[in-house]
Amino acid sequence: MSQTCAPPAPLYLDCDTGVDDALALAYLLASPEIDLVGVGTVHGNVDAPQGATNTLDLLALAGRDDVPVAVGAHDPLAGSYDGGVPHVHGRNGVGDVVLPASGRSPAAGTAVDLLLRLSHEHAGRLRVVAVGPLTNLALALRADPTLTKRVVDVTVMGGAALHPGNVTPVGEANIANDPEAAAEVLSADWDVTLVPLDVTMAHLLEETDRKTLLEAGTTLAPWLGEVLDLYFGFHVPTFGRRCSALHDPLAAAVAVGGVTPTLAPRVPVVVDTTDGPGRGQTVCDLRGRYAGYPDVPGARTRVVLATDAPLTPQLLERLLTL
Amino acid sequence: MSQTCAPPAPLYLDCDTGVDDALALAYLLASPEIDLVGVGTVHGNVDAPQGATNTLDLLALAGRDDVPVAVGAHDPLAGSYDGGVPHVHGRNGVGDVVLPASGRSPAAGTAVDLLLRLSHEHAGRLRVVAVGPLTNLALALRADPTLTKRVVDVTVMGGAALHPGNVTPVGEANIANDPEAAAEVLSADWDVTLVPLDVTMAHLLEETDRKTLLEAGTTLAPWLGEVLDLYFGFHVPTFGRRCSALHDPLAAAVAVGGVTPTLAPRVPVVVDTTDGPGRGQTVCDLRGRYAGYPDVPGARTRVVLATDAPLTPQLLERLLTL
Numbered sequence: 001m002s003q004t005c006a007p008p009a010p011l012y013l014d015c016d017t018g019v020d021d022a023l024a025l026a027y028l029l030a031s032p033e034i035d036l037v038g039v040g041t042v043h044g045n046v047d048a049p050q051g052a053t054n055t056l057d058l059l060a061l062a063g064r065d066d067v068p069v070a071v072g073a074h075d076p077l078a079g080s081y082d083g084g085v086p087h088v089h090g091r092n093g094v095g096d097v098v099l100p101a102s103g104r105s106p107a108a109g110t111a112v113d114l115l116l117r118l119s120h121e122h123a124g125r126l127r128v129v130a131v132g133p134l135t136n137l138a139l140a141l142r143a144d145p146t147l148t149k150r151v152v153d154v155t156v157m158g159g160a161a162l163h164p165g166n167v168t169p170v171g172e173a174n175i176a177n178d179p180e181a182a183a184e185v186l187s188a189d190w191d192v193t194l195v196p197l198d199v200t201m202a203h204l205l206e207e208t209d210r211k212t213l214l215e216a217g218t219t220l221a222p223w224l225g226e227v228l229d230l231y232f233g234f235h236v237p238t239f240g241r242r243c244s245a246l247h248d249p250l251a252a253a254v255a256v257g258g259v260t261p262t263l264a265p266r267v268p269v270v271v272d273t274t275d276g277p278g279r280g281q282t283v284c285d286l287r288g289r290y291a292g293y294p295d296v297p298g299a300r301t302r303v304v305l306a307t308d309a310p311l312t313p314q315l316l317e318r319l320l321t322l
Numbered sequence: 323m324s325q326t327c328a329p330p331a332p333l334y335l336d337c338d339t340g341v342d343d344a345l346a347l348a349y350l351l352a353s354p355e356i357d358l359v360g361v362g363t364v365h366g367n368v369d370a371p372q373g374a375t376n377t378l379d380l381l382a383l384a385g386r387d388d389v390p391v392a393v394g395a396h397d398p399l400a401g402s403y404d405g406g407v408p409h410v411h412g413r414n415g416v417g418d419v420v421l422p423a424s425g426r427s428p429a430a431g432t433a434v435d436l437l438l439r440l441s442h443e444h445a446g447r448l449r450v451v452a453v454g455p456l457t458n459l460a461l462a463l464r465a466d467p468t469l470t471k472r473v474v475d476v477t478v479m480g481g482a483a484l485h486p487g488n489v490t491p492v493g494e495a496n497i498a499n500d501p502e503a504a505a506e507v508l509s510a511d512w513d514v515t516l517v518p519l520d521v522t523m524a525h526l527l528e529e530t531d532r533k534t535l536l537e538a539g540t541t542l543a544p545w546l547g548e549v550l551d552l553y554f555g556f557h558v559p560t561f562g563r564r565c566s567a568l569h570d571p572l573a574a575a576v577a578v579g580g581v582t583p584t585l586a587p588r589v590p591v592v593v594d595t596t597d598g599p600g601r602g603q604t605v606c607d608l609r610g611r612y613a614g615y616p617d618v619p620g621a622r623t624r625v626v627l628a629t630d631a632p633l634t635p636q637l638l639e640r641l642l643t644l
Contacts, residue, residue, distance in 0.1 A: 164484070237613070270599040277592040278600030278603060
């Protein structure tokens, strides 16, 4: 059976838009495999209301004012929003580019309200992709633990398994920005696919790709090229050149099947919620390394360690349709 | 200048003998680059007195009753000795093989006394290799912080950087058996070379190598072949065949220059001493990965991530002389 025969799966995106969140959002909008039925925003790269504004503006540029956007948690479960990362994503989250304002307001209610409502509307079919801190998902689980029964699966961009972290030696930003929430989400009764730095750092967008976006002649893609400018500069100390890791788009691509994990063992994953040097680490039990990483019985989290193909060509192809 | 022109460097070995400790001890005895001037034992694979008995017996088989052996710490700095790992190293630490008894007693005084005495006798020249928990070294530093001024360098088998642990998902046995001691040793004012699982798991002794030892026709080597039997069995679930990782011998070889690190950045290393899931982890700051792991200014610990050559041929060559 060809995939195109199946109706597109309803998908809820939770994000902190964010430059690479913007790419993930656009990728999902251009993906026939899924139907983006709602977006919730969360503190992280920017504050949650700014993330919603960015999302609304991007959706408008894509002609998708039909997609509801709800503002979610302003603060992590413990502590408070740290002010974001203006040197990475710009003060406004989209590389300090001023996008045309959508004129649309966020939906009434919180991201948790939206997620729970969609989980009933699409019970047994809804898929969830989370590319920011997991606060909204944790709060939704607290509000209604039966959420897990109505969601097909959860794909999370986050963590570092056998790879250095990006905000501490072992901590990746999405998880480290709310370790308590991540711990609750990863221990809940549902299947999670974790897309960590181990793989996202291996998929890069280059300056020639950005130029392709800038010259696309479409509505949204050139704006994405502009938005990427500052983010490309941030990656120079890491990679020695202007480029961008494709963190959030890779999680989106894994979720929709655009990229297929070739090594993704189901193993116990515990989030470090101490105040020690490991705070925010996704402690993945990968001791099966020399046995080919067999699944560990009872484990519900797949940790993606390798994928079948580079995301970049497909990402570009899809973004150029917008 | 050929290395053979230099007088052999005095070297103190701290160990919890232990099957692979026995190999490291023998390798050092057969290494012209160094002069083994003393051995201290510590809790770990077995209790410290048993480790000393094993060491004395192995030294006797090598005709080296001149090397002083002192019993060190019975317990880690926090908590108490956990009973060792009889399924790995045998109840007696040497694979339940009954070695010919040396008849010699340990030196008077503790391993700390021995290390401090040697550090004065060989001030400015003494090298230290530690292949067990770091309790003795930490206690020596507490007793005399100026120890660091008299020791050339410290090579430690321990930790896991971008590799799974072996006693927890992120914890390696030597460090996890006394994280507090490791934290003190790795933050002291001396140069430490950390030889973690990242590299030790890549150097294996195979059944054909063990047979070579068994048939050596020398005094010590055939006993080492016997001692390895149980340890080879322990590795079957990991590697799918009888073999052995060369943890402790690799640290010894790195220390004497028999194997040269080709990638060993000096980076901040913090030991997780929390009670969380990361307890005992060596949190190494390897965020310079994509820039070729430049040394981090001020860092005193080299983390060995790659070596130039397989240890096994050289290890065998040296062991066959004993």
